[in-house]
Amino acid sequence: MTNFASSALSFIYIGILMLLASELPTMLLSLLLLLCLWNLLMASKGLTRPATLITNILAAALLAVLFITVDLKQSVLLFVTMLLQASILKLLQAGNAKQQQTVIVLTFFSISTVFLYQQSLYSTLLVGLFFITLTIALASLNGLPTTRLATRKSIYSLSIAVPLAALMLVFVPKMPAFWQLPGANSAKTGLNERIDPFDIASLAKSDELVFRAEFNDTQAAPPYYWRAMLHTSFDGKAWVKEQGPAQVRQDIDWPAYSGSAQIYLEKSANRWLYTLGDGVSRASEVRNLYDGLLQRKDPSASSFKYPLRYRPQLPATLSRYEYQFYTQLPQQGNPHARRLAKRLGASSKDAEAFASELYGYYRNQGFTYTLTPTPITGSDTLDIFLTQTQRGFCGHYASVSAFMMRSVGIPARVVSGYLGGENVGGSNYLSVYQYDAHAWVEYHDGARWQRFDATSVVAPERLNGSLSQVDQLQQEFRANLELGLLQLSNFESLNWLRIQLEKIDYTWTKWVLGFNQEKQNNLLKGLLGSQFAQYSMALVVIVIALVLFIVLMLSSRQRKVRLSFGATQLAKLFNAADASALLSPQQLTPVAQLAYLATHTPKLKAQMEQISRLYVQATYEQKPLTNKQRLELKKLVNQSIKIIG
Amino acid sequence: MAALLHKVFAPLHHRLQHWLLRDKHKTAALTLSHNTVYVLPSKLGFGFILVAGLNFILAANYQNNLVQLSSYLMLVLVLMSLIQSYANIKGLQLQFKEVASGYANQGRTYRLSVANKQRNSYAIQLQWRGSTALVEKVDSNSQDVTIGGEKQPRGCYQVPRLKIFSTYPFGLAKVWSYLEANADYYVYPAPQPHNHGLSKEAIVESPQQTRGALTQSGNDEFDGLKEHKQLADYRRISWKHFAKREQLLVKEFITEADSAYVVDFDKLPGDVEHRLSLMAYSVEQAQLQHIAIAVKLPGVTLACDNSDEHYLKALRALAVFRNRGTHYD
Numbered sequence: 001m002t003n004f005a006s007s008a009l010s011f012i013y014i015g016i017l018m019l020l021a022s023e024l025p026t027m028l029l030s031l032l033l034l035l036c037l038w039n040l041l042m043a044s045k046g047l048t049r050p051a052t053l054i055t056n057i058l059a060a061a062l063l064a065v066l067f068i069t070v071d072l073k074q075s076v077l078l079f080v081t082m083l084l085q086a087s088i089l090k091l092l093q094a095g096n097a098k099q100q101q102t103v104i105v106l107t108f109f110s111i112s113t114v115f116l117y118q119q120s121l122y123s124t125l126l127v128g129l130f131f132i133t134l135t136i137a138l139a140s141l142n143g144l145p146t147t148r149l150a151t152r153k154s155i156y157s158l159s160i161a162v163p164l165a166a167l168m169l170v171f172v173p174k175m176p177a178f179w180q181l182p183g184a185n186s187a188k189t190g191l192n193e194r195i196d197p198f199d200i201a202s203l204a205k206s207d208e209l210v211f212r213a214e215f216n217d218t219q220a221a222p223p224y225y226w227r228a229m230l231h232t233s234f235d236g237k238a239w240v241k242e243q244g245p246a247q248v249r250q251d252i253d254w255p256a257y258s259g260s261a262q263i264y265l266e267k268s269a270n271r272w273l274y275t276l277g278d279g280v281s282r283a284s285e286v287r288n289l290y291d292g293l294l295q296r297k298d299p300s301a302s303s304f305k306y307p308l309r310y311r312p313q314l315p316a317t318l319s320r321y322e323y324q325f326y327t328q329l330p331q332q333g334n335p336h337a338r339r340l341a342k343r344l345g346a347s348s349k350d351a352e353a354f355a356s357e358l359y360g361y362y363r364n365q366g367f368t369y370t371l372t373p374t375p376i377t378g379s380d381t382l383d384i385f386l387t388q389t390q391r392g393f394c395g396h397y398a399s400v401s402a403f404m405m406r407s408v409g410i411p412a413r414v415v416s417g418y419l420g421g422e423n424v425g426g427s428n429y430l431s432v433y434q435y436d437a438h439a440w441v442e443y444h445d446g447a448r449w450q451r452f453d454a455t456s457v458v459a460p461e462r463l464n465g466s467l468s469q470v471d472q473l474q475q476e477f478r479a480n481l482e483l484g485l486l487q488l489s490n491f492e493s494l495n496w497l498r499i500q501l502e503k504i505d506y507t508w509t510k511w512v513l514g515f516n517q518e519k520q521n522n523l524l525k526g527l528l529g530s531q532f533a534q535y536s537m538a539l540v541v542i543v544i545a546l547v548l549f550i551v552l553m554l555s556s557r558q559r560k561v562r563l564s565f566g567a568t569q570l571a572k573l574f575n576a577a578d579a580s581a582l583l584s585p586q587q588l589t590p591v592a593q594l595a596y597l598a599t600h601t602p603k604l605k606a607q608m609e610q611i612s613r614l615y616v617q618a619t620y621e622q623k624p625l626t627n628k629q630r631l632e633l634k635k636l637v638n639q640s641i642k643i644i645g
Numbered sequence: 646m647a648a649l650l651h652k653v654f655a656p657l658h659h660r661l662q663h664w665l666l667r668d669k670h671k672t673a674a675l676t677l678s679h680n681t682v683y684v685l686p687s688k689l690g691f692g693f694i695l696v697a698g699l700n701f702i703l704a705a706n707y708q709n710n711l712v713q714l715s716s717y718l719m720l721v722l723v724l725m726s727l728i729q730s731y732a733n734i735k736g737l738q739l740q741f742k743e744v745a746s747g748y749a750n751q752g753r754t755y756r757l758s759v760a761n762k763q764r765n766s767y768a769i770q771l772q773w774r775g776s777t778a779l780v781e782k783v784d785s786n787s788q789d790v791t792i793g794g795e796k797q798p799r800g801c802y803q804v805p806r807l808k809i810f811s812t813y814p815f816g817l818a819k820v821w822s823y824l825e826a827n828a829d830y831y832v833y834p835a836p837q838p839h840n841h842g843l844s845k846e847a848i849v850e851s852p853q854q855t856r857g858a859l860t861q862s863g864n865d866e867f868d869g870l871k872e873h874k875q876l877a878d879y880r881r882i883s884w885k886h887f888a889k890r891e892q893l894l895v896k897e898f899i900t901e902a903d904s905a906y907v908v909d910f911d912k913l914p915g916d917v918e919h920r921l922s923l924m925a926y927s928v929e930q931a932q933l934q935h936i937a938i939a940v941k942l943p944g945v946t947l948a949c950d951n952s953d954e955h956y957l958k959a960l961r962a963l964a965v966f967r968n969r970g971t972h973y974d
Contacts, residue, residue, distance in 0.1 A: 108700070116707060150814075153814045160721075165717035165718035174708075544724070551729075555728065
């Protein structure tokens with residue numbers, strides 16, 4: 001049984017490591033996986049466990065690797081990694097049942113750390129599977145003779161415990177955070193604070209979900225430009241996000257924001273949030289910034305939900321300082337782009353005219369949209385793009401356009417975020433994936449900020465949905481996508497499956513993330529009425545006590561004594577005989593009793609002899625009665641009862 | 646420090662236990678029911694609750710519903726374990742059989758029978774004097790269980806309390822009970838093989854000797870006796886015993902059963918324990934070969950006899966001779 005538990009634990013830790021694979025440094029991950037495999041080998045072959053000295057050396061070595069590869073500032077990751085390391089090392093040493101039980105109990109904590117990073121339905125199901133396996137391992141170490149029995153017992157217990165735990169989750173009042181814990185940092189995103197697309201040869205796109213937006217109204221219509229960051233200064237090569245503290249908006253005219261949506265954000269280590277046009281949010285964790293952008297106050301990596309209110313950007317005049325800020329360019333570089341801008345600017349009277357000139361230029365000069373551009377290195381990258389390659393994705397066009405606008409004195413900035421989102425099967429929400437990442441330009445026409453997106457000319461279909469839905473680019477898009485279900489989306493049934501799974505995951509995420517203190521209060525008030533909501537805790541206690549009492553009653557039921565067919569028939573006969581006072585006054589065995597009846601009640605003699613023969617055959621000769629014999633016995637008994645009666 | 650704590654708390658613990666258990670368990674046969682079964686989370690169970698608490702804190706601080714769920718699930722699982730552990734052991738019937746008396750160089754074994762007419766019980770552990778036996782499954786058929794135990798010094802002992810416990814099904818809860826059969830058992834001195842012949846003498850029911858007259862040493866008298874063994878010829882060697890013990894024994898004893906042999910404490914060498922061991926050996930040998938012997942201990946004289954009760958009496962006398970009283974632990 002110890003081998004079963006040890007193997008099961010190895011598999012669980014391999015599972016945890018795979019789930020956290022994207023968070024852990026590769027070297028540490030592979031070392032820990034190797035240790036798990038080693039333990040699996042030891043458990044299956046029954047090899048002797050390594051000496052304490054060896055595990056101590058291993059522990060020291062792993063700790064050294066940990067401190068080299070993990071950034072000390074990422075305190076949560078550091079903690080999670082140390083926990084996993086310690087548990088796996090302990091597992092290596094655990095040879096007897098007692099030590100393994102300790103590791104199992106520790107593992108109940110380890111599996112929870114997965115939820116700090118992932119809360120999707122799939123990871124939840126996997127962790128649930130680990131949970132079941134852990135209880136089976138515990139049961140197998142505590143005297144359940146076979147794994148099958150242990151499995152049955154565990155599943156029985158959990159099938160009662162899970163609904164009770166869910167009940168507690170819903171009805172036990174939620175606690176506020178006891179103290180501020182550091183967030184789980186994660187450094188992955190499709191967006192970058194630097195937009196420098198020119199040295200990228202192939203835009204590897206990830207089908208990782210970024211967020212889902214659920215619209216509470218019907219006014220939202222594509223194209224959906226999800227704004228995240230402003231890149232306001234050009235450093236000669238790239239457009240970079242302005243550093244320094246972001247300006248917080250003070251007085252917000254809430255009723256003016258007519259659009260409303262809920263955003264379910266997947267885990268992200270970034271502060272920036274997503275908004276349509278000019279957005280604000282009432283969520284306490286969200287900071288409302290100038291330019292209608294949102295920022296998260298606490299950059300923890302966990303998943304997160306916020307309400308969004310939005311409206312189109314309103315007219316706003318630029319101050320003199322702002323005008324200078326948005327027209328700033330390096331003195332040197334990209335002369336061709338400057339000349340071209342000057343030429344286009346000469347024939348246009350205002351910013352809007354310049355924009356349409358620029359659109360026309362892109363359309364007529366054979367510029368194309370591609371995810372596999374020719375990489376451009378060296379200086380004057382914008383010039384090379386304009387004159388030579390002329391193939392690029394959003395980043396190329398946004399960079400060049402903003403540069404050219406600034407060079408002729410039009411205030412401009414590059415905006416990055418996401419474009420579109422997949423609307424699954426007519427539902428009221430959009431799923432936005434990493435491959436929807438987009439960059440475009442905002443220029444000020446003297447009255448307000450206007451959007452300029454060259455992609456709308458080069459690849460107009462891109463505006464009306466997710467990148468995955470643009471026919472022209474699908475081939476190229478799939479080729480660049482990491483392997484996933486989406487890559488197979490031209491098989492109809494698989495696509496259907498993908499959409500269904502996506503819907504389930506949406507509902508799940510919405511529920512798991514959305515169920516906070518406020519939601520709970522509303523739910524309790526709705527279910528119990530506002531005056532009884534405060535007694536929800538008592539309700540939980542009563543229900544749990546009741547269920548446990550039923551479990552106790554069920555499990556202390558007495559074993560049923562199953563009488564054989566022959567015995568029940570005989571009991572019937574004897575009852576009847578007893579009523580007529582024909583039975584022997586002494587305690588006799590059934591066969592002797594039958595003999596007694598045969599001798600003392602001669603009219604029963606024939607029946608008694610036959611009954612006795614059948615009874616002896618069934619009971620003592622281990623030959624079960626055939627159906628015919630059963631009928632015969634029944635008939636005989638009924639006959640006798642009639643005679644007695 | 647630990648020793649001091651133990652000194653302070655051990656009597657308290659003893660009294661508390663005495664008060665809690667009262668005399669409910671002082672019986673040779675017990676069917677476990679709600680008033681004789683005790684249930685608490687096990688050590689592992691408390692560790693489990695601690696981890697559930699850690700998960701709870703983690704969940705509250707990260708406002709994480711799934712971690713919260715897992716924390717609640719763990720708590721419910723402990724509660725379920727308590728119930729299932731109790732239901733598993735309930736109705737268990739224990740019947741004390743015996744703790745067989747024996748020599749001090751052998752381990753003692755506790756024998757009892759277990760059954761459960763109501764349902765099957767799994768993973769029942771039985772513990773006495775630090776040794777534990779595991780019964781994987783108890784059903785309605787009564788089964789005998791023997792629990793080995795450590796060796797003990799000679800003496801007469803009361804059968805100690807038997808602890809019945811189980812951590813079924815998940816090891817998170819521990820149910821336990823006790824069985825205190827009112828019975829004694831003897832531990833005889835370990836037999837020490839020797840070649841000291843037995844002197845044949847007429848047994849005189851001597852009056853009670855005074856304890857002061859006994860001497861611990863006095864080996865001089867025996868030098869002559871040692872010569873005796875040389876007289877044995879090969880035909881009289883008990884080969885059966887040679888095979889068993891690799892020691893030459895002379896059959897002399899058997900053939901001349903008509904005379905009374907005396908196993909006499911005063912005529913053997915060594916200290917008290919050594920002499921008792923030598924005597925135990927002589928009694929054991931005599932019993933094996935049905936030789937009538939008389940046993941003389943200072944203050945106790947057993948007349949010559951070869952009945953089984955006689956040997957038993959003799960061994961018991963050796964077991965308790967000048968012992969520190971009867972052991973009751």
